[in-house]
Amino acid sequence: MITTPTSAASQAANPSAVSNNQRSALASDFETFLRMLTVQARNQDPLEPLDSSEYASQLAQFSMVEQQVKANELLSGLALTLGAVNLNQLAGWVGMDVQVAAPFRFETHPIPIFAEAEPTADRAELVIRDDQDTVVDRIPVPSDKSEFEWAGVSSTGDPLPAGNYSASLESFKGGKLLSDTPASAFSRVVEAQVSEDAVVLKLDSGAEVSVDKVTQIRTGA
Template structure:
């Protein structure tokens, strides 16, 4: 039966200590390099002095190495920062109720479903399917309504067992089928992980959806 409704700290310490240690190492190496170069200049053969361009070349090479080390430090800090942001974002998803068009979990309580029939439709039918894709109920609904409450019963009124279900809203103009679109519902997020350029959410129904499919979020019950 379907009823229309009214419309952390340890990581920070490590990230600070490593760059400081590396900076100290670079400074020490630079002092050592300058000492060696000065000693080399003092002890060179006065009859065959080293070309000044060679000193400049050595200094330039060391400067390039120093810049590369500093660049690597900055990239490491950025990577650690991004990793921290991802963890915080992932943690914020877990336990929340998110609205998507994925299959939903039914546990005996009525489920709120959301869908819009196409404007040209003069009638609409809500199709309910079980986890195997078998149609278990077809109910006519007002095409002007966007929210519906499914009581979790079959077409003969028999209560259905707890499990995973999905719904589709079919829009008709007379006998002509105009569209068949998946219906949205709320699911609790039980796990969040980083995928390819997106956050993947594992729902209580067992479905895994990208965060981009979420159209609404609310505090989990």
């Protein structure tokens, strides 16, 4: 799903509508101005005719308005073009699998999980938590590895239900905890939207992340 403001979407669908309305209004105003100017010239006092400089001033003012309308029209067209580019960029994210440190969706298949232990660590443990932030599995892993596989079972070996989980990697040295680093996994992008000049991705786990948090992208299966 791609989220965009309704007004922008409707204008992008019919970009000529605003332009046509502006040209129509400008033409109507110009004709009205000419009629008023003609009536003014016909009904002026012959003994005290209007100064020609006053006509020139009125024409100059209208010319300025005309140029401003044209400038606004060009800016509107540019904004619509940029909006269309943003839509294309957003559409490219939907359906992709992205690697990000955020809650991930587990169904039935093993989940690849990515994290790096502290360089000085002599022991590491992969910690899995459910959507209630309860630890459901704790797996000793090599401290010199950065990719692991979680089979979706608890510490007692029982299969865990499908749902949303998160992972972190704890680094130890001499029995002392050095760090607890969030681990990343691949999640499917189901929605993309522009928020405060940043693209935000909504994942199949329900998590929302900024694109600058994504470390890898692959085509969704």
